[in-house]
Amino acid sequence: MDKIKMTTPLVEMDGDEMTRILWKLIKDELLTPYIDLKTEYYDLGLEHRNETDDKVTFDSAYATKKYGVAVKCATITPNAARVEEYNLKEMWKSPNGTIRAILDGTVFRAPIKVKGIEPCVKNWEQPITIARHAYGDVYKASEMKVPGPGKVELVYTAEDGSTESVLVHEFDAPGIVQGMHNLNGSIESFARSCFNYALDTKQTLWFASKDTISKKYDHTFKDIFQEIFDADYKEKFDAAGIEYFYTLIDDAVARVMKSKGGFIWACKNYDGDVMSDMLSSAFGSLAMMTSVLVSPEGYYEYEAAHGTVQRHYYKYLKGEETSTNPVATIFAWTGALRKRGEMDNIPELGAFADKLEKATIDTIEGGQMTKDLALITEMKTVKVLNTENFIKAIRTTLDNL
16 A cells, blocks of 8 residues: 655654664554654664763754654663763753753643553543643752752842842751752643643543642642633633642542542642653553643654663563563554644544554454563453564554454
8 A cells, every 4th residue: 555645754752772672663563664754863862862962852852843743762861870881971861851841831641541451440440641740840950969067058149139048958967959940931831731631631630739848839839720720711611510629749649549530630740750650550551651742832742651671671682582562652653643644634644543553452452462461461361472573463453454
C-alpha cells in the first residue's frame, strides 16, 4: 500500500539506553513501513548532550515551538555515578526539566488499560489522570553543599536595588541547602490547562499540595487555582456536572486509594512525577502510561513516562535476551502522529495512530506480552515474548486489522 504522506515534520528527540533500542525497533517495524515519516531529529542521548554542552536539548525545545508537535524518547538525568560512567563535563540537568521550562504547560499522564491486567487497587474502576505542572520547583533548583558553620539566606534584590531577605538556616556544622522557584504566570497556565482539560473530558479535578506547611510557596498555588476557578470556571463546571476541589497532598494520597477513579489529580512538578509512577505501576506497569506536555500556546510533546530501563540495557549489551515493554513509547509516537494529523488536516495519520494503538492492545489481550505484564496478568495462558518479538507480534496484528 502507499505510505501515508506527512507535510510538517515532527520534532524527534532520541534518547538513552534500552529505550533508545526500542525507539529504533518501533520506527523500523511499526512506523516507516506505513508512513513516509518526516521528522526533525535531535539526539538527546547523554553522550551527545555532553558533546554539545547540552545545547541540543535547548535546540529540540525551540524546534518544538517552531513545529508544534514533538515525540521524545526516555533520557538519562545524570547523577554522580552517571558523570563518572559517561565521563561527563558536568552533571547536566534533567532534559525533561529543561524542555518543560521552555514550553511551560502541563503534563497529562493516564494509564493504558487492557483486559486481563487489572489495577492493584481493586476499586479503581476507571483510569486516574495525573496533571503534572511542567515548570520549576526542584527541577530548576539551585543547590549547594554547606562546608561548615555559617548563615544561609534567601535574598531578593529588586530592580531599584532594594533588598529583602529571609534566613534559611544558621549552620553549626556541614550540611546542604537548596533554593527553588516558580512563576505566577506558569502556575496560572497550569491551572487553566487543568480546568480546560477537566471540561474537555468531563472529569472532576483535584488539586493537592501542602499549604499547611509551605504557607507561601504551596499556598500561592492553592490561591491562584481558586481565584481562576471562581472567576472563570465555576459556572462551566456546574453546567458540566463536575467539580473542582483542593485537598492536602497527604489527604489526596489516602483518598485516592479508596476512590473508584475517573478523575484528574493535579499535582506540583515533583509530586506529579512520583504519583504518576505510582499510578502507572498500580494500573499495570510503568510502561503502560501515556504522557503529553500541553503548553498554553498549543505546543505538544509526547513521551514515555518511564526511565531508560538501565538494567535491561546492561543485559542487552552482554547479548542477553530482554523483555522490555515498549507500549508507552509506541503510544508516545501514536499521540504525536495523531496530533500532527489534526494540525495538518491529514486524517489518515490519526486513523493510523488509532489502528496501531488497537493492534498493541489486541496483541496483549490476545495473550502475547512482555514479561512485566505476564507477571501481573489474570489471563490463564500467555506467551512471554522478548522485546523484538513483541514488537513484531504487534506488526502482525496491525497487518491483519
